Each structure stands twice: as C-alpha cells, then as structure tokens.
Amino acid sequence: MDSREPQDPAAHNPGSQNPAANSEPGVEWSAGHAGSAGSPGGDVRSSDPGGDVPTRAVRHAPVSPATAQVFGRPTGVAGSFAPGGGTSERPAPMLAAPDPVLAEAFGRPEGSDEALQRDPLAAYGADEQPEPPADPWRDPDSPAALAGPAVSEPAAPPPSAPGPKLGIREVLLGRRIAWHALATLAVIALLIGVVGGLMGRFTAEVAAPLNSDTVKLSTDGGGSGATQGSPVERVANAVEKSVVSVDVRLANGSATGSGFVINRDGYILTNNHVVSLAASDRTAKLEVVFSDRNRVPARIAGRDPRTDIAVLKVDNVDNLTVAQLGNSTDLRIGQDVVAFGSPLGLDRTVTSGIVSALHRAVPLRPDAESDTDAVIDAIQTDAAINPGNSGGPLVDSDAKVVGINTAGLVPGGGSIGLGFAIPIDEAVPIAQALIRDGKVNHPQIGINASDVRNDRVLGAQVRNVVAGGPAADAGLRENDVIVDFNGRTIESADELTVAVRTAKIGEPVKFTYWRDGRTFEGTMTPASD
Known part of the structure; x- marks a missing residue:
C-alpha cells in the first residue's frame, strides 16, 4: 500500500461483500506478493472476476537473482506451502565425516545398541559382575520362605577324670627335691627359730628399762652469758x-x-x-x-x-x-x-x-x-x-x-x-x-619529667618547663634528658626527684643533660616551692 494514500480497512478485508462501495474513484488497489521467482521486480496487478473493482499498479525495488534464489519459493510452488511430492532445485545438504578425536570421545562404543543414552551407572569397558542372589535375611521386603537349618554348634567334650592332688613338694619345689632333703630343711628352720627366740629373751631381760621414777629434772637459774651479751x-x-x-x-x-x-x-x-x-x-x-x-x-x-x-x-x-x-x-x-x-x-x-x-x-x-x-x-x-x-x-x-x-x-x-x-x-x-x-619548704626546679630508657640515653626526660623557673633559666627545653644532678647519676624521674629534694634552696648545683645526641653541662639554682 502506498503510504501517501489514505488507508481503508476494507481494502485489507477479503470478506467484504461490496468492495466497490468502499473504494475511492480513480484509485487502483493491488494485492499479492512483492514478487516471485517468475516475475522479479515487475508490476503486479490484481484482477477482479467481476471487473467492477479498479486496480492499481504497485512498484517495488528489483530483487536480485541471488536473493530470490535464497528467499523465494521453489519452482512450481505458488502458495505458502509446497504441495506433496514437489521437487526442489536446491542441492541436498551433505554431512561431513566427524573428526576422529570427537568420534572417539563422544561416539558410541563398538557393539553398543542404538539407545540415545548410556546407563550412567555402567562402567565403560569393564565387565559387569552378576548381581549376588537376594538374601531374604537382609531384605525386609522379602516374602517368607523356607531356608536351610541354622549352623549347629559342636557338642562339648565329656569332662575328664580328676587327677591327683598336688602336694607341697610339687607346688613349691616342682618335685625337684627328694623327701629326705625336704625334711632336713624343715629341721634346720626349726632350730633357727628356737635359737632366735632364746637370744631375744636373754637380751630383753638384761636391757635397761625405758621408764623410771627416780629421775629428777633441774634448771639453772643463771642465764647464758652469750645470749645476754649479744649486740x-x-x-x-x-x-x-x-x-x-x-x-x-x-x-x-x-x-x-x-x-x-x-x-x-x-x-x-x-x-x-x-x-x-x-x-x-x-x-x-x-x-x-x-x-x-x-x-x-x-x-x-x-x-x-x-x-x-x-x-x-x-x-x-x-x-x-x-x-x-x-x-x-x-x-x-x-x-x-x-x-x-x-x-x-x-x-x-x-x-x-x-x-x-x-x-x-x-x-x-x-x-x-x-x-x-x-x-x-x-x-x-x-x-x-x-x-x-x-x-x-x-x-x-x-x-x-x-x-x-x-x-x-x-x-x-x-x-x-x-x-x-x-x-x-x-x-x-x-x-x-x-x-x-608546722610546715616545710622544699626545693624545686620547675619541670615535670618521666623515665626514658633506650639505646641512646638513660635518665629523666623533661616533659614541660615552667616559664621563669630555675630549669628555664638554665636553658633546659622539653625532651632534654637529665643524666646527672648535683653529683648524683640520674637514671629515672624518681631519682631526679630525690636529687632535687636533697639540694638546698638558693644554692647553685651542677647538672648534665643530653640533647639531640650530644651531652651538655649547666648550672641551676633550686627555688622554694
């Protein structure tokens, strides 16, 4: 349909009873396909058997032979579906032989059936072992059936006749000593016991008694000279x-x-x-x-x-x-x-x-x-x-x-x-x-300090300096480390506190301090707190 002409729904309705009544005068309507293999690019006109409906030529761009061969209908086919038994001029598709590697990987093994799917539980290339016979004692769903008798236990052998009782010679000596030797040993043991008893009785009678009512304890009224004179x-x-x-x-x-x-x-x-x-x-x-x-x-x-x-x-x-x-x-x-x-x-x-x-x-x-x-x-x-x-x-x-x-x-x-x-x-x-x-004044130098111990210095590190105090007047600054004060080696802030307190108010003292890797000496005068 030409886009420049007005559209009428009746033009697309092949079931309309009166096509002439819906047509515009002077307009030719055409219907059908854009072209066919027999008339590519030509004008196609629709005909009305009654001759009452005017037609209009529709022009299309010419179709190339290659396009018509690919997308057009086969020869002898006029409708949308080819009639049965029709032939086509197109060559039949040919399937190339599969690659040997792919055929080996994905092909069926030799002697297999034509089933589309292999049993996933089957072992490829392995001989399948026959399933063992069903055991009704292990299968709870097995029906009742007669089976062989249970395994019989062997009967216990009859008790043997009682043997002779063991004597002392068998138990203790394993029958290795004769009766007369055993009797000799018994006599010797008896003699040893008699002699030991007689000796014990004799020594008991001559030993001194442990307790006595005649012993009197006495004490010396004098003390030890070493104890009284101890320092x-x-x-x-x-x-x-x-x-x-x-x-x-x-x-x-x-x-x-x-x-x-x-x-x-x-x-x-x-x-x-x-x-x-x-x-x-x-x-x-x-x-x-x-x-x-x-x-x-x-x-x-x-x-x-x-x-x-x-x-x-x-x-x-x-x-x-x-x-x-x-x-x-x-x-x-x-x-x-x-x-x-x-x-x-x-x-x-x-x-x-x-x-x-x-x-x-x-x-x-x-x-x-x-x-x-x-x-x-x-x-x-x-x-x-x-x-x-x-x-x-x-x-x-x-x-x-x-x-x-x-x-x-x-x-x-x-x-x-x-x-x-x-x-x-x-x-x-x-x-x-x-x-x-009722009170005491203490010397002070106007700083707070803390311990410092590292590989470079050991002493009391200055944390802050009171402005106008003895330490500030002596040139001390924060982070200086005092290592000696008033002739006393300083290794901690507590030792600096003791050294300052033992100094005298108003009397100058010498001190040594460390700054930036160098050691300096100075003098300061402690003030009263």
Whole structure:
C-alpha cells in the first residue's frame, strides 16, 4: 500500500461483500506478493472476476537473482506451502565425516545398541559382575520362605577324670627335691627359730628399762652469758623505752604505726601516712602507747606529705626516754641494724638484719588511707619491716637511730627481706621545721619529667618547663634528658626527684643533660616551692 494514500480497512478485508462501495474513484488497489521467482521486480496487478473493482499498479525495488534464489519459493510452488511430492532445485545438504578425536570421545562404543543414552551407572569397558542372589535375611521386603537349618554348634567334650592332688613338694619345689632333703630343711628352720627366740629373751631381760621414777629434772637459774651479751639484746635494752605505738581509731576504721621520742618536751617522730586518717578526720582518736602500756592522747604538731614525715606532741608525760640520733651518712652496706615497731599491731617487736643498699629512690603514692606523695632516698635493709613498723626507728649497733622505717616490699602479704627507711640526716631538718613552723619548704626546679630508657640515653626526660623557673633559666627545653644532678647519676624521674629534694634552696648545683645526641653541662639554682 502506498503510504501517501489514505488507508481503508476494507481494502485489507477479503470478506467484504461490496468492495466497490468502499473504494475511492480513480484509485487502483493491488494485492499479492512483492514478487516471485517468475516475475522479479515487475508490476503486479490484481484482477477482479467481476471487473467492477479498479486496480492499481504497485512498484517495488528489483530483487536480485541471488536473493530470490535464497528467499523465494521453489519452482512450481505458488502458495505458502509446497504441495506433496514437489521437487526442489536446491542441492541436498551433505554431512561431513566427524573428526576422529570427537568420534572417539563422544561416539558410541563398538557393539553398543542404538539407545540415545548410556546407563550412567555402567562402567565403560569393564565387565559387569552378576548381581549376588537376594538374601531374604537382609531384605525386609522379602516374602517368607523356607531356608536351610541354622549352623549347629559342636557338642562339648565329656569332662575328664580328676587327677591327683598336688602336694607341697610339687607346688613349691616342682618335685625337684627328694623327701629326705625336704625334711632336713624343715629341721634346720626349726632350730633357727628356737635359737632366735632364746637370744631375744636373754637380751630383753638384761636391757635397761625405758621408764623410771627416780629421775629428777633441774634448771639453772643463771642465764647464758652469750645470749645476754649479744649486740641485738644490748641495742634492744637501750632503745625499747623510747619507742611508742601510734594508734588511730575512727568510727569505721583504724590504723596502727610506730614512732620514737626525739625530745623531752614530748615530741615524737613518725611517718605522715601513719597519721593521715587522723589529720583528715577531726573525730579520729589519736593516741600513743609507751612500752609500759601507758596510753596518752597525742596531737599532730606538723606533717609533710612530700617527705612522709610527721611530728606528734604529747603533754604531761614524765620521765620520757629520748632516742639517741645517729648519722646516716656514714652507713655502710653490710652494717648490722635493728628495726623496732609494732608490725601487724604486735607492739614492742624487734627484728635485726643488715644494710642491704643505700640511696634507693622509692616512690610512695597516695591511696585511700594516706595523702603521702613522696619519693624517699631510702636505706634498704633485710631486717623484717611489715605493716605497722612504719615510723619506728632503724638503729645501728651503737643503739643510735639511723633511719625511720617507712616501707616494705610485701607482694605476698609478708616481709621478703626488702625494707626501706628514711635516712635520719634527711629527717632531722624536716622535723625541726615542722616543730618550729608546722610546715616545710622544699626545693624545686620547675619541670615535670618521666623515665626514658633506650639505646641512646638513660635518665629523666623533661616533659614541660615552667616559664621563669630555675630549669628555664638554665636553658633546659622539653625532651632534654637529665643524666646527672648535683653529683648524683640520674637514671629515672624518681631519682631526679630525690636529687632535687636533697639540694638546698638558693644554692647553685651542677647538672648534665643530653640533647639531640650530644651531652651538655649547666648550672641551676633550686627555688622554694
């Protein structure tokens, strides 16, 4: 149909009763195929047997012979389906022989039937074994059937006649000893038993009795001279009356420590952590107990959490025994010492040992019962120091106080031979300041430091520097590492704290520090805190 002409549905309806009535005048309609093998590219006109319907020629593009041969109808075929028995000029398709490799892989084996599918359970090239006969005992669906009889068990043989009984000679000796030899052995054994019994009876009659009512025990009223004259005993007799127990009691708790008298006016030296509870709670009851069990109320004259030292004051106590203070600077490692105190609440306890080490930097941190925050330059001793020994005196062989028992390393709950005491040379100036002013001023250099230990340097690393402080004036900067201060080697921040605290306010000290792989020396003047 020409796209330029109007379309009429009736033109495509071959069942219309009156085609002429629906046609337009002057328009020829054509129907049929675009072409055939007989008239390619020609004009095709439709004819009406009645001659009443006009026709119109339809022109198409010419069809090439190759296209007509491929897509056109075979010769002699006018409709859509070829009539039966028709022949075609096209050659019959020829199938090439399959590739030998593919034929071997996908072809049927020789002697197989023409079935389209092989049994998937069959083994190719293997001889099939006949199936075993059905066993009705193993097949639950098998019908009932008669079978052979069950296998009979062989009958047990009749019991044999009982043999002769075995005698002692057969059982013990396997019939290898004659009767007369066996009788000889029995006689010898009997003789040995008789002789042994007679000897036992004889020795029992002549042995001395174990018990006696004539023995009297006596005791010697005199003591051993070696025990009475031992160095520890002499020290204990000289110091025990100057040692006191410190008892702190609250409504919901208590604390126990030790101390010793340092002045006839009633001043007693102890640790700050012993009296921290009494200082923080006004309702606490603070008492000291002397060696004669006399209890006396006490007051805190002053305390210093930075050095863990406190001074107590008792009034109206006559005939006080004052401890004799010694010199801790002259202590030597291996020197004998005696520790006094009330460990675990057991007052008037004495332990002895030696000085194990000197100048141990021991940190004491705050906890729920104490506000002590100090690092002590401790005397290390193997004399047993347990909780309750704190504040008691550490005494040398001359009965002079060389330290204040302060801490013990007790990871298992008891002493393991590592006790620490504050040197008396450091405690005396602080005690005098507390008695005089009630407080203590400490030297400081205006830095915070932390430990550093690596392959390049070992010491106290500066974390921050207070502007205008002694360290800032001396040129120290952050990340500098102090390795020596006031003649003391520094290997940790705690050792630097001890070295600074033992310096004097306003007196210049020399120090050595490490920076960027190089070592420098300087001088600074500690200031008061």
